[in-house]
Amino acid sequence: MSPFASSISKVFYGTFIHSVSIKEIEYVPNGLLFVNTHGRIAKIVKNVPKDQVRGVLDGVADSKVVLLNDDQFVIPGFVDSHIHAPQYAYCGNGHDIPLLDWLDTLTFPHEAKFKDASYARRVYTKAVARSLRNGTTSACWFATIHLDATKELVKVIEEQGQRAYVGKVNMNQNSPDILRETTQSSVADTRAFIKFVNAINDAQSFDTKPLVTPIITPRFAISCTSDLLTELGKLAAEFDIPVQSHLCENLNEIEFAKSLFPNSTDYTSVYADHGLLTHRSIMAHCVHMTDEELQLMKDRKAGISHCASSNFNIKSGLANVRKMIDMDLKVGLGTDVAGGFSSSILDAFRTARTCSIARSPDNSLLVPELFYLATVGGARVMELDDIIGNFVVGKEFDAILVNTAAKHSPLDIFEHDTIHTKFEKYLFVGDDRNNEKVYVQGKEVRLPDF
Ligand code: GUN
Ligand code: FE
Secondary structure: OOHHHHHEEEEEEEEEEEEEEOOEEEEEEEEEEEEEOOOEEEEEEOOOOHHHHHHHOOOOOHHHEEEOOOOEEEEEOEEEEEEEOHHHHHOOOOOOOOHHHHHHHHHHHHHHHHHOHHHHHHHHHHHHHHHHHOOEEEEEEEOOOOHHHHHHHHHHHHHHOOEEEEEOEEOOOOOOHHHOOOHHHHHHHHHHHHHHHHHHHHOOOOOOOOOEEEOEEEOOHHHOOHHHHHHHHHHHHHHOOOEEEEEOOOHHHHHHHHHHOOOOOOHHHHHHHOOOOOOOEEEEEOOOOOHHHHHHHHHOOOEEEEOHHHHHHOOOOOOOHHHHHHOOOEEEEOOOEOOEOOOOHHHHHHHHHHHHHHHOHHHOOOHHHHHHHHHHHHHHHOOOOOOOOOOOOOOEOOEEEEEOOOOOOOOOOOOOOOHHHHHHHHHHHOOHHHEEEEEEOOEEOOOOOO
16 A cells, blocks of 8 residues: 555545635535545545546545535534533523623522532533534633533543633632632632643644643633733743633623723723733624724734624624624634523524624625634634634544435425535534534544434
């Protein structure tokens, strides 16, 4: 066998669909996509007639070839740039209250239960499995303040094989006693958590980046004192790791945050003033941003996670994603479970579209833009677009094999359907039942049969 042939672990033959830019989805019919033993895309050959496949295989054994039928196609895995793992336990409940009351009455009492690491494992096992089942190959997870429970989340993610950023949440003010740390314990536990993840990664060998990365996670400015935010900014710099938080989600939240930090020009500046707004920062929501705040995000190269479903459910408002795109800000989609009622990025895709139409019907987001946000956009927000997001030789193969004719599929296929219409039906009508297989770094993820 040639060195090339032996370096290949799998070859897909069929239709690939991915974003090549925010304006353009590329359909590659009759394509051959070679994945190597390191999980990377080794080669792509387009437009190969079926009877010529063998000639293009370059000696790769037939047993490594996955032949797709006309109802199937491969797309990049989805990126969920904002999701709360503990909140999955009450996903779909309690939406009729705005943010600050929702946190006090529903979220904080529930998150307090994660003091019990075995309870955390039970919830996290389902949260991660459901996220993967929905085709999310990369996710930015918030855990809770609890060190042990957050370690459990990392272990569950490692076991199930998702690419993820995982954050131990920091909170030392404006929260109930059971969910309030001291500055010192918050910083010490965050440092211990980072070291825990780094030790797991050091014990393995990676060709590129490890699958799981710790992320600094101040819940939001309201939950953290200035001295805690300062220490967290220092940790982000010391370990060169990303940062995630919430920003300008709800009008009462903004007023409260501004009242707590009168020395900062605006809410976005609170993070900037504490070393927490960098090219590695991911800010969820950004619904009510001034022009100056959006410009500051752009100047710092910080990313935005647009969570339309949550913004509708807990009545936060309609984010101006068109403006963010026009400014070339980094934007991805987030499910924001349990503010959002679904951990599916297909739901985030649809709701982002509805949100953009409600904001501006004549200038709403189009399918290519939304699909880009769900894949490449999310990868940019996570600063992983050099290794995931679309199908480019050298990138890692994180993908979903979609079967539009799957058993119990929620969509129906007719004689007139083409691969284009099948793909659109999947985006608008499909669900996890159409996600036949999910791959992370070239490896098939074992999907639970719910
Ligand atoms: N702001 C601070 N905490 C949260 C949270 O858990 N969910 C949402 N949607 N916003 C927040
Ligand atoms: Fe959130």
